[in-house]
Amino acid sequence: MGVDNGSTALGSFLPRLPVGAGAAEATALLQEHGVLVIENALAVRDRHAVDEGLEPWFEAARHGAGPFFGRQTRRFGGLFAKAPACAGLALHPLVLEVMETVLKGPAEAPVCDSIELNLTQAIGIEPGEGAQFLHRDEELWPFARSFEVMANAMWMLDDFTEENGATRLIPGSHRWPRDREPLPGEALTAEAPKGSVVLWLGGVLHAGGANRSAAIRRGVVMSYKLAWLTGGERLLLSTPPEVARHLPERLQRLLGYQLHRPNLGWVEGQDPIRWLRGEIGQLAEVHDNLSDQHVALLDAVERDPAAFAGYLS
Ligand SMILES: O=C(O)CCC(=O)C(=O)O
Numbered sequence: 013m014g015v016d017n018g019s020t021a022l023g024s025f026l027p028r029l030p031v032g033a034g035a036a037e038a039t040a041l042l043q044e045h046g047v048l049v050i051e052n053a054l055a056v057r058d059r060h061a062v063d064e065g066l067e068p069w070f071e072a073a074r075h076g077a078g079p080f081f082g083r084q085t086r087r088f089g090g091l092f093a094k095a096p097a098c099a100g101l102a103l104h105p106l107v108l109e110v111m112e113t114v115l116k117g118p119a120e121a122p123v124c125d126s127i128e129l130n131l132t133q134a135i136g137i138e139p140g141e142g143a144q145f146l147h148r149d150e151e152l153w154p155f156a157r158s159f160e161v162m163a164n165a166m167w168m169l170d171d172f173t174e175e176n177g178a179t180r181l182i183p184g185s186h187r188w189p190r191d192r193e194p195l196p197g198e199a200l201t202a203e204a205p206k207g208s209v210v211l212w213l214g215g216v217l218h219a220g221g222a223n224r225s226a227a228i229r230r231g232v233v234m235s236y237k238l239a240w241l242t243g244g245e246r247l248l249l250s251t252p253p254e255v256a257r258h259l260p261e262r263l264q265r266l267l268g269y270q271l272h273r274p275n276l277g278w279v280e281g282q283d284p285i286r287w288l289r290g291e292i293g294q295l296a297e298v299h300d301n302l303s304d305q306h307v308a309l310l311d312a313v314e315r316d317p318a319a320f321a322g323y324l325s
Pocket residue numbers: 081135137144166177178179180218219220221231
């Protein structure tokens with residue numbers, strides 16, 4: 013089957029890699045096709061730990077209340093507070109490296125200092141659920157741009173099959189004009205064994221599939237975004253400080269316990285990671301946290317105030 017450039021997805025395919033693949037190859041495939049399956053990305057022991065942690069929550073979770081989230085679908089967020097083993101999904105080295113590369117953009121002109129999680133969500137599609145409407149998650153942020161703002165990783169806790177409601181995606185649809193509508197049959201099904209992960213860019217049309225099997229289809233979404241965008245989930249509430257304190261620092265930062273230049277997300281003018289560690293109290297020395305351009309400009313102003321008199325008078 014040929015790979016197309018996204019102008020028509022009929023005849024396209026879902027690229028796949030084994031977990032041993034390199035980040036550069038994975039990144040290139042994801043950027044090109046908008047979609048990538050990494051098979052068996054999670055060690056069996058780690059998957060069992062996630063399963064065990066989430067099991068009581070899947071039992072207790074309520075069904076959705078509308079056609080989009082699904083009336084036969086159980087969903088819940090706040091995953092690190094519910095099942096700490098989910099940290100291993102968010103921090104999976106290959107997936108995290110791919111996400112950082114795709115979202116930060118070119119090293120010479122990055123679009124952000126860092127990435128963060130947009131949301132964490134467990135999704136259990138139950139027998140009888142119909143197909144979800146194809147949609148683009150990046151529509152959370154309605155502004156024109158020429159760079160990626162978000163990307164998702166759907167971790168498969170069950171084998172994902174056409175029959176049980178595996179995620180459906182249209183490779184290449186991230187490059188479509190936004191008024192281009194999907195044709196019947198264009199969405200492909202991300203079938204893969206449990207422990208695999210399907211990645212997709214925020215501009216890719218995708219949806220949960222219909223579950224015509226007799227068993228629930230469980231998956232976990234780790235969604236990543238540019239740190240300077242507001243996330244879909246208020247992760248600082250769903251992972252409050254008393255929980256976050258026990259997580260790895262890399263994950264604390266992905267949750268938003270971090271600063272982003274210029275002056276975004278501080279507590280008392282300082283990096284929230286310091287607040288989380290108890291290093292600052294209710295008052296602290298307010299630090300500048302400026303971009304390189306701002307720093308250069310302010311240095312120049314300090315060296316030669318007369319040259320900037322218009323800005324200072
Ligand atoms: O459950 C899935 O496979 C995808 C769900 C999805 O895209 C959504 O709920 O926005």
